[in-house]
Amino acid sequence: MENLAALIAASINSGTPLLIAALGLLINERAGVLNLGAEGMMLVSAIAGFAVGYQTQSPLLGFAAGALAGMLMSSLFAWLALVLATNQVATGLALSIFGAGLSAFMGQSFVGMSLTIKPTAIPYLSDLPFVGVALFSHHWIVYFSLLLCVAIICFLYRTRAGLVLRSIGESPESAHALGYPVRSIRFAALLFGGACCGIAGAYLSLVYTPMWVEGLVAGRGWIALALTTFATWRPARVLLGALLFGSVTILQFHFQAIGIAIPSQILSMLPYVATIVVLVLISRNPDWIRLNMPASLGKPFRPG
Template identity: 65%
Template structure:
């Protein structure tokens, strides 16, 4: 039973990375911007967060540094695609490649660095419950914050005035502009907010999930997070559930290896990416359903003069 509790706990931790990044990308896409640079932003944020914690011993400052790094890179991306009207897909890919290269170069001196010992987190009383306690109540606060964030984002997008304005910008930027809303500024703020969440996910990887720095440690999670937004049909709670599903698939490979299953480790490592492809293929079989949920202006440039 302890092995299953450990698997469930690991699923929540792994899913938190994907949930934070996917919610950030969802905010981007709700205003009509596709950002393929999540992988690069997460790598730079992972390095920024790790380096900050090594220097200060504070995970809070590490998270702040990661969010700042993600927001700055997203802001640069936003200026290029929103004001200079560069191609969103090409610019996002360039950002991803830049982040991978820059983090590898800037992180050379941190490969052997060690973080200070961080405190263990648990909820008193609840963490002692057999099976349920180790599975649910021994996590870093950010794991629970991801759940609250998904629920709060769902309410904000559906019930608040600012959330409805943000969705309106994604559905019809021309109409929002005609009503007097600053479409470009709203899009930039949304892109930077999404970048900050991707940065938080990157910092979580290097400071909590696997507290170290190695080149390319995000390992494709940015791309999976991007696929998750489509998988979840742009709905925050579905993003959360999808993140835990993919997190569970990721951790299953380690559980099977520990259980002595005679399967090549390379095949097990493929599981999360195979699952991503399978899910996207299944979803793409119903394009009408996708179009009904997808923001109408997704990936389309906006020209205020038109």
């Protein structure tokens, strides 16, 4: 039971950066903007968060720096995609490549350094048998990610602003005709998505590892992008998908710990194999995706 509780806790810990990043990308895509630069944004945010956290010994300042770095990267994307009306797919890919190179350059002097993060736990509840270790002994960012998911559900489906955001994702021309500032709202959505990717990247370097190595994000940005499609752009399904992918990621270490004779390279492939399998399964019904996907996703908007 102790091993099972530790496995559940590790799965939640592994799924947290995927959840936060995917929720931010979901808001982008609900507004009709496809940002494939998540990997680059998370990498730059990871080194920015680690550098500030290491220099100040304050994880909170590290998370703030990560969020700011993510917003700066998303601002660059917004200027190119919204103002200059560049191709969103090509711009996002360029942002990921740029972020990978920039993070490697910025992190040269921090390679091999590590942080000591004090463990956090919910008083009294963390002392409960089984559930205390599994659910109530996590970093506060884990609980923040759950609250963020609930907040986004309420925002999208219970507020007028959420309705406006979704309408822009469906028909920006109609929203513009009604007087809504489509570009400004999309820019705000991109900033929010950048901040979420920034917090997710900082979580990897400040809590999950906690250290900096080149390529620390290791494809999680791409998994977060796939997760939004897997969840058909619904926050609750993003939460379930993040826990699923987090569990698959942790299984590779669990198999190694219990001595299952599987090559480590195959185990390392498990999260990406799971991503491909899920995308293949949901692609078998294109009508289902088409009904749930924002109609203007990836399409540039030029106000008349």
